[in-house]
Amino acid sequence: MNTGIGDSFQKETKYIRGKIPVSGRLWEPPPRTDKSYPECPRISLPPPRGQNGPGLWETILRRRSIRNFSAQPISLDQLSQLLWATQGITHQGRGYFFRAAPSAGALYPVETYLVINRVASLEAGIYHYQVGLHQLAQIKMGDFSRGIAAAALNQEMAAAAAVVFCWTGIFARSKWKYGQRAYRYIYLDAGHIAQNLALAAVGLGLGSCQVAALYDDEVNHLLGVDGQKESILYLSVVGHPYP
Numbered sequence: 001m002n003t004g005i006g007d008s009f010q011k012e013t014k015y016i017r018g019k020i021p022v023s024g025r026l027w028e029p030p031p032r033t034d035k036s037y038p039e040c041p042r043i044s045l046p047p048p049r050g051q052n053g054p055g056l057w058e059t060i061l062r063r064r065s066i067r068n069f070s071a072q073p074i075s076l077d078q079l080s081q082l083l084w085a086t087q088g089i090t091h092q093g094r095g096y097f098f099r100a101a102p103s104a105g106a107l108y109p110v111e112t113y114l115v116i117n118r119v120a121s122l123e124a125g126i127y128h129y130q131v132g133l134h135q136l137a138q139i140k141m142g143d144f145s146r147g148i149a150a151a152a153l154n155q156e157m158a159a160a161a162a163v164v165f166c167w168t169g170i171f172a173r174s175k176w177k178y179g180q181r182a183y184r185y186i187y188l189d190a191g192h193i194a195q196n197l198a199l200a201a202v203g204l205g206l207g208s209c210q211v212a213a214l215y216d217d218e219v220n221h222l223l224g225v226d227g228q229k230e231s232i233l234y235l236s237v238v239g240h241p242y243p
């Protein structure tokens with residue numbers, strides 16, 4: 001029985017054998033998969049270096065949601081490694097720049113913004129990850145720790161974390177191929193990215209917690225995205241676990 005918009009969405013975006021709709025706009029040129037901020041100053045990140053850490057099975061075993069963080073900043077090397085693990089380019093071929101996390105149709109609809117609270121040698125503020133260049137664009141500088149915590153339903157861990165990863169979706173990228181079904185895929189993409197972050201954090205001796213309890217438009221406003229063409233999907237807080 002359908003009781004709401006979610007039920008209707010699930011039903012109306014099903015693939016049924018022999019009835020797959022032509023729902024995308026494939027006759028148009030494919031959308032770009034990278035957002036740029038040409039007007040913003042950019043910071044080059046140190047190259048990601050796979051550092052020694054626990055093996056995969058131990059990393060999976062050790063991952064827990066961590067909600068208490070010490071005031072110790074994380075290093076720029078650690079931030080670089082975390083970003084690479086989430087969205088870094090790991091392979092080039094067949095005209096694609098493939099990334100660390102899978103993406104439906106290699107359309108990469110998810111953009112990464114960072115609310116930097118405490119990262120060594122980075123001014124506090126809001127940054128955007130320029131995937132292709134492995135750089136950060138400085139969007140606005142200042143202390144946004146209280147703002148992001150308030151927008152995350154007043155969850156204090158977002159203010160205490162060294163950095164808050166904020167993932168938005170640019171819906172048109174995936175709708176180009178998948179129409180309304182794209183919304184399923186965009187959230188799945190974000191889940192893969194967040195899991196990579198959670199495991200990479202363990203690998204670096206850091207802790208993380210995934211956060212979907214958020215006031216969408218408050219986060220959108222903080223990041224400067226319109227909430228329609230591009231909107232927040234998911235957050236993750238990262239820092240040194242409180243000893």
Ligand SMILES: Cc1cc2nc3c(=O)[nH]c(=O)nc-3n(C[C@H](O)[C@H](O)[C@H](O)COP(=O)(O)O)c2cc1C
Nearest residue numbers: 063064065066067152153155209210211212213214
């Ligand atoms: C989609 C999703 C949303 C979540 N949102 C929050 C949140 O807003 N606040 C929070 O404290 N934990 C949040 N969590 C973390 C879960 O509470 C946590 O994963 C769960 O309790 C299992 O514990 P574990 O991660 O330590 O295995 C979220 C996890 C997921 C996967």
